[in-house]
Amino acid sequence: MSARGSAPLQRIEELAETSGATVRNIRVYQERGLLQPPIRQGRTALYGPDHRSRLDLILRLLNRGYTFATIEELLIAERHGFTLAELLEVESVRGERRPSGSRRRLTRAESQAVASFDMPEELIDVGESLGLITEPGAADHFFSDVYMADLLRDLIVLGVDEEGIEKIGRLFMEGQSRAAEAFTVLVETVRGAGMDQAVFEKRVRSILPRAGAAARLIFLSAAETLLTERHGFSRG
Known part of the structure; x- marks a missing residue:
């Protein structure tokens, strides 16, 4: 772990005092894998700027009502390439959905406007079997929400054609259906x-x-x- 600039390393008591956390809680965050292990200098455990930055993030998330399990999920997903800003936005939208259970749905026309071609029939069939279409045969609500439309848009920008969209969509939906x-x-x-x-x-x-x-x-x-x-x- 690199120290940023000439910022001094701190003992756990100093980190607790300057961050507003308690020594006990800092140790709990370490035990749960949320906070990186300290830097060892002999038998002394020291904490640097990276520890302080991560600790501040943990405290902010806890203050926003996130559980340890959710924070751990966010940090793991961050290591897979998601930014915390993106993940927090998704979590915020998900939280807004919970009370009503409703989702922002895109009509087939909206989806095709994004794609600039007709949705492959096989993809529509798979979506219908998963309940992504409100009325069987109507194909009025193919995409369950805007995130699926955003994925479609990104695939098209990368040059994936209609056949590729069908293959990707089928693999995604059949895989999730099987997992369910x-x-x-x-x-x-x-x-x-x-x-x-x-x-x-x-x-x-x-x-x-x-x-x-x-x-x-x-x-x-x-x-x-x-x-x-x-x-x-x-x-x-």
Whole structure:
């Protein structure tokens, strides 16, 4: 870890005093992997500017109401190439969606305006099977939200043609649909507990955010491995 300029290293007590954190909490952040290990000089543990910057970030996120688990997810995803600003924006939008469960949907016409070509029928069929289209056969709401449209736009800018869009879309959606089958194991396990149906449904749905976060991190790790091992990319 590099020290920035001539900024002095600090003992944990000094870091706590200057940051407004407590020594105990700093140690907790380290134990949870949120804060980097200290610099060792003999038997003395010291902290530099990078530690202070990370600690300030952790404290800001905690003040915004983020849990340790969410902060850990953000920091891991940051290492996969996302900026924290992008991730916080996504988390903010996700938080706004939770109360109503509604999503900003794009019509098929809006999606095609982005693409400048008709959506491949096979891609529409897959989207319909996943419930991304509100009424079977209508194809009124193909994309579930603006993030999918943004991805489509980026792919087109990079030069992916209609056939490539269809392949990418099918792989993405079929893969996620297959992964969602894992909930069958959960449902079959919990259903046998004999709890009230409303409680049962609430318990199962409570796992969705965590499962979504895990799926995203698994995808990022798998994509990074594929790019480096199959296509010769440098490790990000």
